[in-house]
Amino acid sequence: xxxxxxxxxxxxxxxxxxxxxxxxxxxxxxxxxxxxxxxxxxxxxxxxxxxxxxxxxxxxxxxxxxxxxxxxxxxxxxxxxxxxxxxxxxxxxxxxxxxxxxxxxxxxxxxxxxxxxxxxxxxxxxxxxxxxxxxxxxxxxxxxxxxxxxxxxxxxxxxxxxxxxxxxxxxxxxxxxxxxxxxxxxxxxxxxxxxxxxxxxxxxxxxxxxxxxxxxxxxxxxxxxxxxxxxxxxxxxxxxxxxxxxxxxxxxxxxxxxxxxxxxxxxxxxxxxxxxxxxxxxxxxxxxxxxxxxxxxxxxxxxxxxxxxxxxxxxxxxxxxxxxxxx
Numbered sequence: 247x248x249x250x251x252x253x254x255x256x257x258x259x260x261x262x263x264x265x266x267x268x269x270x271x272x273x274x275x276x277x278x279x280x281x282x283x284x285x286x287x288x289x290x291x292x293x294x295x296x297x298x299x300x301x302x303x304x305x306x307x308x309x310x311x312x313x314x315x316x317x318x319x320x321x322x323x324x325x326x327x328x329x330x331x332x333x334x335x336x337x338x339x340x341x342x343x344x345x346x347x348x349x350x351x352x353x354x355x356x357x358x359x360x361x362x363x364x365x366x367x368x369x370x371x372x373x374x375x376x377x378x379x380x381x382x383x384x385x386x387x388x389x390x391x392x393x394x395x396x397x398x399x400x401x402x403x404x405x406x407x408x409x410x411x412x413x414x415x416x417x418x419x420x421x422x423x424x425x426x427x428x429x430x431x432x433x434x435x436x437x438x439x440x441x442x443x444x445x446x447x448x449x450x451x452x453x454x455x456x457x458x459x460x461x462x463x464x465x466x467x468x469x470x471x472x473x474x475x476x477x478x479x480x481x482x483x484x485x486x487x488x489x490x491x492x493x494x495x496x497x498x499x500x501x502x503x504x505x506x507x508x509x510x511x512x513x514x515x516x517x518x519x520x521x522x523x524x525x526x527x528x529x530x531x532x533x534x535x536x537x538x539x540x541x542x543x544x545x546x547x548x549x550x551x552x553x554x555x556x557x558x559x560x561x562x563x564x565x566x567x568x569x570x571x572x573x
Contacts, residue, residue, distance in 0.1 A: 327357035334365065343369050360390035364399060371403055379403055387419075394423035394432045401440060410448055417441045435464035439473050446480055454480040471500035471517075475524055487531045494528040497521075498547075515555050522551040522560065529567075542571045 330353035337346035350366040353359075367382030380403060386396035401416035421437045423429075442457030458477035462469065478493035501521045508514040529544035545568050552560040 327353040327359070327362070331362055331365065334369075338365075338369060338372075343372050347373075358389070360386045360393050360396065363389065364393060364396040367396070367403075368399055371399070371406075376403060376407065392423040392427040394420045394427070394429050394437070397423060398432055398437065398440070401444075405444070410444055414441065414444045414448070417444060433464070433467040435461050435467045435469075438464065439470060442473070442480075443476060446476055449483070451480045451483045455484075468504075469500055471497040471504070471520065471524075474500065475520070475527075478524075478527070482531065487535055491528050491531050491535075494524045494531075497524045518551050518555050519557070522548045522555075522557070525551070526564070538571060542568065545571070 330349045334346040334349040334353070337343075337349065347366060347369050350362055350369065353362050354366070363382045363386040367379045367386065370376075370379035370382060380400065383396050383400035383403065386393050387400070390396070397416045397420035401413045401420060404410070404413035404416060417437060417440050420432070421434065421441065424432055424434055424437060438457045438461035442454045442461060445451075445453035445457055455477055458473050458480070461473050462477075474493040474497035478490040478497070481487070481490035481493060498521050501517050501524075505514055505517050508517060525544045525548035529541040529548070532538075532541035532544060545564055549561065549564045549568060552564055
C-alpha cells in the first residue's frame with residue numbers, strides 16, 4: 247500500500263514537471279514573437295521614413311520637364327548658328343572677311359544651311375579664294391535647288407573665271423528659282439540684266455536686247471544706267487544706231503537723276519565719268535548718221551564733265567574732237 251502511493255506520487259511528478267516545462271516554453275515562444283514583431287516594425291518604419299525623406303529631397307521629375315529640356319537642348323545649336331551668321335554679316339559689312347568666315351565655319355558645324363554656305367562662298371570670293379567659293383556655291387545649290395542667290399553668285403564667279411557658258415547656265419537657273427521661290431537680295435531685274443550682259447559678251451545681240459528690255463520693264467529695285475548703255479552696244483552691233491543713241495541719252499538721264507544720291511564723292515565722280523563716255527559714244531554714232539551739230543553738242547557736254555571732274559587727259563582729247571568738227 248505504501249509502495250503504491252509512492253508509485254502514484256512518482257507517476258504524477260513527471261506530469262507536473264512536464265506541464266511546467268511546456269508552460270515555460272509557450273511563454274518564451276510568445277515573447278520572442280513579440281520582440282521580432284517590434285523589431286520588424288521599427289525596421290519597416292525606418293525604411294518608410296528614409297524613403298519619404300529621399301522623395302522629399304529628390305522629387306521625381308515629370309516627363310514633360312525632361313521633354314522640355316530636350317527641346318531646348320535641340321534648339322540651342324540652331325540659335326547659336328543664327329547668332330554666328332548675324333555676327334558674320336556685321337563683319338562682312340565692316341570688311342573683316344577672315345573673321346566673318348570663322349563665324350560662318352562655326353555656324354555650319356551646327357547648322358549646315360544652304361544660305362550659310364552661300365554667304366561663306368561670297369566671303370571666299372571677296373578674298374580671291376575662287377576654288378573654295380565655288381565649292382561652297384556647289385554645296386549650297388545641292389542643299390537647295392531653288393537657291394537663286396547661290397546660282398547668281400556662282401554665275402558671277404564663273405564670269406570672273408571667264409567661263410561664260412557656265413555663268414549663263416547659272417543665271418538661267420537663278421531666274422527660274424527666283425520666279426518660283428523669291429528671295430531677298432536677288433531681283434528679277436538684276437538677273438535679267440546679268441543674263442543680258444552675258445549674252446552681250448557671247449555676241450548674242452538679240453538675246454542681250456531682250457534681256458535688257460525685260461530688266462528695264464521690271465518695277466522692283468533701282469534702274470541702272472549701265473543697262474541702257476549695254477543695250478545701246480547691242481543695238482550698235484546690229485546697226486540700229488538711232489536706238490543706240492536713244493539708249494545712251496537715257497543712260498545719261500538716269501545718271502543725272504541719281505548722282506546727287508551717291509554716297510561718296512568718289513561714286514559721284516565715277517558716275518560723271520560714265521556719263522562723259524556715253525556722250526562721246528553718242529557723238530560718234532551721230533557722226534555716222536551725219537548729225538554733225540548733234541554730235542558737236544554731245545562732245546561739248548562730255549567736255550564740260552571732263553573739266554568738272556578734273557580729267558585733263560579727257561579734256562584735251564575732247565577739245566581736239568570739237569576743234570575738228572569746227573574746221
